[in-house]
Amino acid sequence: MELAVKDVHVTLGKAKIVNGVSLHVGERQSVGIIGPNGCGKSTLLKAIYRVNPIDSGEVLLNGQNVTKMSPKEAARHIAVVGQFNELAFDFSVQDMVLMGRSPHKKMMEGYSEADYKLVEDTLRKTELYPLRQRSYLSLSGGEKQRVILARAIVQQPELLILDEPTNHLDIKFQFEVLNLVKDLNISTLCVLHNIELSARYCDYLYAMKQGRIVAEGAPNKLITKETIRTIYDVESEIYTNPITQDLAVAFLPTRRK
Numbered sequence: 001m002e003l004a005v006k007d008v009h010v011t012l013g014k015a016k017i018v019n020g021v022s023l024h025v026g027e028r029q030s031v032g033i034i035g036p037n038g039c040g041k042s043t044l045l046k047a048i049y050r051v052n053p054i055d056s057g058e059v060l061l062n063g064q065n066v067t068k069m070s071p072k073e074a075a076r077h078i079a080v081v082g083q084f085n086e087l088a089f090d091f092s093v094q095d096m097v098l099m100g101r102s103p104h105k106k107m108m109e110g111y112s113e114a115d116y117k118l119v120e121d122t123l124r125k126t127e128l129y130p131l132r133q134r135s136y137l138s139l140s141g142g143e144k145q146r147v148i149l150a151r152a153i154v155q156q157p158e159l160l161i162l163d164e165p166t167n168h169l170d171i172k173f174q175f176e177v178l179n180l181v182k183d184l185n186i187s188t189l190c191v192l193h194n195i196e197l198s199a200r201y202c203d204y205l206y207a208m209k210q211g212r213i214v215a216e217g218a219p220n221k222l223i224t225k226e227t228i229r230t231i232y233d234v235e236s237e238i239y240t241n242p243i244t245q246d247l248a249v250a251f252l253p254t255r256r257k
């Protein structure tokens, strides 16, 4: 599944938040967006998954205009793991995850044995199986985040959109969630605040500032001290971690006196 975002503009209230953004996610590619607080990353993602109306521009999935799809049709192709996972009504963990199958069901069609099997396998993979009978609202932030990811996995999307998926997670689950996403081997578009994680898990990155894309490229090309200075206004040095051999960033903020 390919996603093409072409010259998208979004206004919220009277403020122009996204200002002519174009980006591309190729078949089975992991693409990341980095940028400072308030630069418009979530607003852009919400425009892509149809929560925010767009002023102009296009969002195309394999050439098909997403804004013209029915919500159910869009949900057969795109799953979302958002930043805030609160709900007005409570469900068990198992039922929450089972709901991921609903875009694939016809009206009044029940869940099949295969659906229940997929849910069970996914609950085990995400280490949620022991919590399957628990009420979703009683879970911790990190547990909720994993339930939302499990629901997205059983949705079997061709494009997964993630907004800060590691937000509430401890170190172990940060790696496990990103590894699970990587293993899905589908197209992903992900906002991550952690630059080192974005370098490790993304094939290609876009850097955003004040509603625009200001740089793009493979992580080892895009992540330079100049890009970090441009987008975050912080000095840094980029180096190779001598133990993991991964790209690493040492931030060198100037202290206020």
Ligand SMILES: Nc1ncnc2c1ncn2[C@@H]1O[C@H](COP(=O)(O)OP(=O)(O)OP(=O)(O)O)[C@@H](O)[C@H]1O
Pocket: 012, 013, 014, 015, 017, 035, 036, 037, 038, 039, 040, 041, 042, 043, 044
């Ligand atoms: N309804 C609204 N009316 C006006 N401005 C809004 C509205 N909703 C959000 N904004 C503003 O739009 C800007 C972009 O918000 P957005 O959540 O997209 O940023 P972000 O890059 O995802 O930030 P963060 O890294 O903090 O999550 C912010 O300045 C926010 O205050």
